[in-house]
Amino acid sequence: MQTTNASVRVFLADDSAPIRQRVAGMLAARAMTVVGEGETPQGCIDGILHTHPDVVVLDHQLDGGTGLEVIKVVRKAEPGVAFVVLSNNSAPAYRKRYLAEGARDFLDKTTEFDQLAQAVTSASRH
Numbered sequence: 001m002q003t004t005n006a007s008v009r010v011f012l013a014d015d016s017a018p019i020r021q022r023v024a025g026m027l028a029a030r031a032m033t034v035v036g037e038g039e040t041p042q043g044c045i046d047g048i049l050h051t052h053p054d055v056v057v058l059d060h061q062l063d064g065g066t067g068l069e070v071i072k073v074v075r076k077a078e079p080g081v082a083f084v085v086l087s088n089n090s091a092p093a094y095r096k097r098y099l100a101e102g103a104r105d106f107l108d109k110t111t112e113f114d115q116l117a118q119a120v121t122s123a124s125r126h
Helices: 017-029 041-051 067-077 092-100 109-124
Strands: 009-013 033-038 055-058 082-087 105-108
Touching: 009 017, 009 041, 017 033, 017 109, 033 041, 041 055, 041 067, 055 067, 055 109, 067 082, 067 092, 082 092, 082 109, 092 105, 105 109
Parallel strands: 009 033, 009 055, 055 082, 082 105
Antiparallel strands: none
16 A cells, blocks of 8 residues: 555654754645654654654754664664654764664755655655
């Protein structure tokens, strides 16, 4: 059965409210549903475990910590949740670490932002 965008539930984990708003607008235009948002590692973990999204759009830098904290905890508790990292910290070492921790994709906010909706759709199908 093919997943439609309307059924894709997304949680936004980013310390920047303007970025979360921009991503939410982009995903809404593609008929995806944002089910929650967070800006701290613990707030994101709690929100993800409460809302059970299909995909988490995750930044590396969060308020008071990093996205690695989030992905490690959530992958153990909810292994079916997919992660797409969207970060300004896109050095190869960051990409390698997040992908090794189970992220489906890693995008640079500056150069790959326009690929986010497709990456979320793709991650939701795996």
